[in-house]
Amino acid sequence: MAAKYREFQQLNLPSIETEILAKWTEHQAFEHSVSIREGATPFVFYEGPPSANGMPGIHHVISRTLKDLVCRYKTMQGYQVKRKGGWDTHGLPIELGVEKELGITKEDIGKTISVEEYNQKCREAVLRFKDKWDDLTNKMGYWVDLNDPYITFQNEYIETLWWLLKRLHEKGLLYKSVSIQPYSPAAGTGLSSHELNQPGTYKDVKDTSAVAMFKVIENSESQFLFDAANQTSTGSDQSSPEVFFLAWTTTPWTLPSNLGLTVGPNIDYVLVKTFNPYTHLPVNVVLAKSLLGKYFKPEGENGDFEGYTAETKLLPWEIIAECKGKTLEHCRYEQLLPYEANSAEKAGGDPFRVLCDTFVTTEDGTGIVHTAPAFGADDYKVGKKYGIGILTMVDREGKFVDGLGEFSNRYVKNYKDDANYVDVNIDISVKLKKENRAFKVEKYEHSYPHCWRTDKPVLYYPLDAWFIRTTAIKDRMVELNRTINWKPKATGEGRFGNWLENMVDWNLSRSRYWGTPLPIWRTADGAEEKCIGSIEELNSEIRKAGEVLGGEVNKNYLHNGILDLHKPYVDEVVLVSSKGEPMHREPDLIDVWFDSGAMPYAQWGLDQEKLKAGSDKPFNAPFDQNFPADFICEGVDQTRGWFYTLHALGALLFDSVAYKTVVSNGLVLDKNGNKMSKRLGNVVDPFRTIETYGADATRWYLITNASPWDSLKFDLEGIKEVQRKFFGTLYNTYQFFALYANVDGFAFREAYIPLSERPEIDRWILSSLNTLVKDVTVAFDDYEPTIAGRLVEDFVDEHLSNWYVRLCRRRFWKGDYSADKIAAYQTLYECLETITRLIAPVSPFFADWLFGNLNAVTGRYAETSVHHVLYPVADGTKMDPALEERMQLAQDASSLVLGLRKKVNIKVRQPLQRILIPVLNPAMREQLEKVADLVKSEVNVKEVQYLTDADGFIKKKIKPNFQALGKRLGGKMKAVSAAIAEFDQEAISKLEKEGSYSLEFDSEPLILQIHEVEITSEDIPGWMVSSKGALTVALDVTVTPELEQEGNARELVNRIQKIRKDNGYELTDRILVKLAEAGNLAESIRQFSSYIKAEVLADGLELVDTMGEEAMAIEVNEQSVKVWVEKATRS
């Protein structure tokens, strides 16, 4: 006896997964899936390293499912896909976590705790949840190499980063400069953007804002302003008129550092003649035209200048000139608040000019932006462009420097919680008012960032930082980006593309402790600097410095070299310059994004031989075959993170893309569309989800519910639905197969029956199957797993289960082990087996389980896992579009007839004589004839008749084919459409016969072609009719006595089958049946005796007069009858 297909009580995905997981572990299925492809074309995948200092969430499951399915798919297509895991181990989140845990702040580090101890804590915290992560990886079926991951804090990793940095340094792409960064004077530290994004950082505050007046200097650039002012100058005012630029600020304390005024080149500005509302002196002011309304009332326009006094409420004003911002460029003005400390010389440039830039808006203020390069990123940028120098009149404690007269040494905000603090901003405003230099002073409410630690306002402050000159290759990065296949496309072109267009240099510096140290040593005067590119190089420099400088220098590192590349050790190292001066390390760490962006190189580490040989890619061996990546995938939040840094480093260092395809998946929200957060308590625990519903159902749900890049509303009900609908159906189909295949001992040992010898329906399902394979492959190749999954779902449900199996049920249990039966088994087996391979990438457990169950009996594959076999390839010779089309016709026809039966309430078991189908053309008839038998048995009718218009009793309906006709007719469409609607039967049949029809339209001839209309049959007078599209079906609902008797027989069969089942008989048991008191059923029984016997596997069917108590009373079509069923003894 051959092995049996496994049969089950019910579907239990989690227990299947436990079983498969054990099998994978035992046979090292993952390792094997890679090693069997040794020598094959590699498909390169990069794993974006997660940070293991927090628990994994459900959102990690989606991106990892995507990664996994692509890798599995490519493996099954014959590529070798190595997947090296990795861990991101540096960075602020880790440090903040440790600070919180230890109850310390940044200031404590190096004081109450040594940097050495602190970094040790970070190192311990970093992989705290690694076990949990590994557990999830395992349970969700994510195949990735966890045994040999790259870890960013390891020396080998950091060493490679250093080499890369050195490379950038050599290319002149790594430089030190000032940048304007958020800075907290109260805490005495710069703030990262991460810190600035803490909740509650932005607060609405009321600040004193001032519109300051900058006095224009008369020269050739500004002459036109003065000319206009002079022309309208009135007799009472003999002195030469004064012209001012109006500029608004919410931070008057930045005014002593003012060096420029910025206007928008395309903004319209006006010169307005008016009076200063505080001093009442006549003035001429420049501001943006669209902002006039903020300062001047419409009633005051061209008002009474002569009669203006201090008491006049309404300010008269008049526009006396107009120009674009570009015209104002380079105009000069007098410094607003000159002191000894803020002279033009000290600024070190050519200040007090009007500048142009597009960042200027006219939404607030005056359209002229007061520009203090030290205190704003935009200001700094535009200031640098024009070379106006820089003044930093505030120190790091947040107070004015010496040499600013009455403002010297005053805090610009109340940083010290001083109860007697007097707001210097008010004092500055008052001074301006008195000096005829303020046009408007008022409180202004706006949102402003505050330090999350001290709650004090942040200010933007120039700090030293190291930069990578990404802007140097901006165009190349844009160009390379165009070659990357972005999914979705819009993210690459839009979000990422715009980001590249507006790129600024990459600020690498972080003033923290736990991270990759910048490998740059400098002399005190900064004249000489060294960038170290390897451990070997550092050690040799250490020894050199030890020799030259002598004494205690580097004494801890002279013998064994440096053992840990982190702080504080590297900071203890002193190097020596060519002139014998000591060099100290630049204290910064580098941005963690550099760590992860450099993983294509650093994951392999440096090859010391290649390094010595001076290779320009001195990385360990697999690098050459593993760069660039064919595919990466992470959340959209990585667009400016990992996607960017990978791209930037690939382009900067090797003039290459780092990845060819990138999939950015969307967020996972809760079922109400809210972001998941611990605070709201709506986080979904991935472990519980997987344990309850199974990883496969979860994966399938995540993939098929929405495109990966759309945000997903995660609902457990959806997983249940997938479980029931998809896996349940597929499982049922397998159970059905196994049930009968075990009875018949089918093990695919017979020769493959040629398609030409199989029935229509077999050829149809195999054709559909191959079409499915083709479409699924196209979808996967296009990184559209959602489409692929939905296609498989539709096939399994609609085609395989609800049509093929339903229609073929009898073939499996009826009759001998004939050729037809074998064909049915072979066909269904082929479908199931192919589906296991199709779904293997998405639902790896269930697929492997099903594949194993099938293959265990047939042994068609030598491989023990579906993940080791090849992905199905569509067989064109099995595809037959006409066949698929006519089967659709059959399904539609059946559905229509069943609908009609329902309407007249005649059950399907009651046979009916015939259906009529009007055929519009010979091709349609041919198609229908081929599937007529299927339709007949499906809807239980005896015959199908075809009606042609020759029979004369179809009424046809005509309507324009808008798509075809619209192109030709355009505007006449409406009228012609109305004319077509008026066609009578004669006109329609004329058009059909001749293929065209001419009509007169607007006294112009118009020839209507047959393909420009759609003709359908509308009605068959006197019949029950139903239609869908071009297909119309009529049903003969007459139940003749003969039909009724047959119906009775079938009903009886049905009842006896039920008894068999209730009695618990085996499918193959023979029975004996006795019936009594059958009334008007007796005739049916006699007439259909052999039919009944065959159907219920009865050796005998007897009509008797009476029966004992034990007989069962049943009802058949409202006629009661007594029946007795017993097992027949085998003869």
Place this chain on the structure above:
RNA sequence: AGAUCCGUAGCUCAGCCUGGUUAGAGCACUACACUGAUAAUGUAGGGGUCAGCAGUUCAAAUCUGCUCGGGUCUACCA
């Protein structure tokens, strides 16, 4: 504030690129049927201002613009 994605039935989504006249599925709901796949299945029904407004067009869920709502990223700036 800018960029970007999304908005179609009670819920989850197709359809939109390439405009075409009854806007589709599944779930849920209701009724009926089927009963040798049965903790399965089928049929039918109700349920839509395709977020809103304007435009282009003979024709708009589909193309364009604006507005509103939600998400994400970037920024917070005088």
